[in-house]
Amino acid sequence: MVELNTLLRRAFALAMLDKFAALVAIVLVTAVPRAGVATEPTGQERAWLIHTDPEARLEISYPADWEVIVAEQRLGPGTTWSPLILDEGELFKVAFRESGHVRWPGWYEIRVLANNDNLSLDAYWASFDLSDLWDRSDSDSNLAGRPSKTWIRWRHDSLVREHLLVTSNRAIHILYDEHNSNDPAFENHQEVYEHMTSTFKVLLVTGLEAPATGR
Numbered sequence: 001m002v003e004l005n006t007l008l009r010r011a012f013a014l015a016m017l018d019k020f021a022a023l024v025a026i027v028l029v030t031a032v033p034r035a036g037v038a039t040e041p042t043g044q045e046r047a048w049l050i051h052t053d054p055e056a057r058l059e060i061s062y063p064a065d066w067e068v069i070v071a072e073q074r075l076g077p078g079t080t081w082s083p084l085i086l087d088e089g090e091l092f093k094v095a096f097r098e099s100g101h102v103r104w105p106g107w108y109e110i111r112v113l114a115n116n117d118n119l120s121l122d123a124y125w126a127s128f129d130l131s132d133l134w135d136r137s138d139s140d141s142n143l144a145g146r147p148s149k150t151w152i153r154w155r156h157d158s159l160v161r162e163h164l165l166v167t168s169n170r171a172i173h174i175l176y177d178e179h180n181s182n183d184p185a186f187e188n189h190q191e192v193y194e195h196m197t198s199t200f201k202v203l204l205v206t207g208l209e210a211p212a213t214g215r
Contacts (some may be wrong), residue, residue: 022138046192051076056092057113058172061199065190066106068096089113096196098189104182106189108196111173125149136158142203143174152168153176163197172202 015098047064062068069086071093084095092112098105115124125138130151141163148165161178164171176193180186 001186050199051094051114051202053092053095057203058110058112058202059199059203060110060196062096062108062196063106065099066096067099069097071095095159103184103201104180106185106192108176108193109174110200111175112169113173115166115169115171118168119166121149121164121194124166124171125151125164128164143172143197146201146202157182161193165202167202174200180199 048061050059050061051068052059059066069084071086071090074085074087084093086093090111092116094110096106096108098107119127130138130153132153132155134152134154138149141148141150143150143163143165146165148163150161150163153160153162158180159178160175163174166172174197177183177186177189183189189205
């Protein structure tokens with residue numbers, strides 16, 4: 001009888017040890033990130049750089065681990081390939097792209113356009129093709145301390161946020177994803193886009209940066 005009690009106590013102790021080991025395993029799996037799963041830094045943890053372009057007269061902060069791509073002129077067939085080409089009407093274009101082997105890299109683009117007719121903000125915005133405007137999303141806003149327009153376009157399988165600021169001789173057009181279900185890190189990217197937009201500045205040049213007052 002004594003031997004039976006001893007065996008039962010040993011069996012109970014082994015069962016409790018098994019339960020404890022299982023509990024420890026659950027805690028470790030929960031607490032330790034899986035191999036290959038990167039933890040994205042938040043906006044406060046991220047290191048930032050400042051991109052300044054005196055010729056385009058703009059300044060903006062961007063993540064230190066992103067690359068800066070300045071558009072090149074389209075010189076015809078046979079020229080060196082470039083990831084960003086100036087299109088018709090563009091005076092300058094720069095994109096900020098997340099570096100590294102990322103499945104869906106973040107992308108933030110700034111275009112500087114000609115405003116030779118000195119069009120007002122509303123008139124310049126109306127000159128865009130707005131056939132893909134998302135649900136009457138246009139509204140007046142403020143960019144770099146100046147009156148601007150913002151709106152959302154439907155682009156294939158994503159929504160793109162756009163901003164427009166107009167001066168007497170040029171317009172500044174900013175684009176980035178408003179929503180993209182294909183981007184697994186979209187929430188992190190959206191935080192980056194919003195911070196970049198909040199840091200955007202127009203560098204003043206005397207006599208060249210008056211608000212547009214045209215039709």
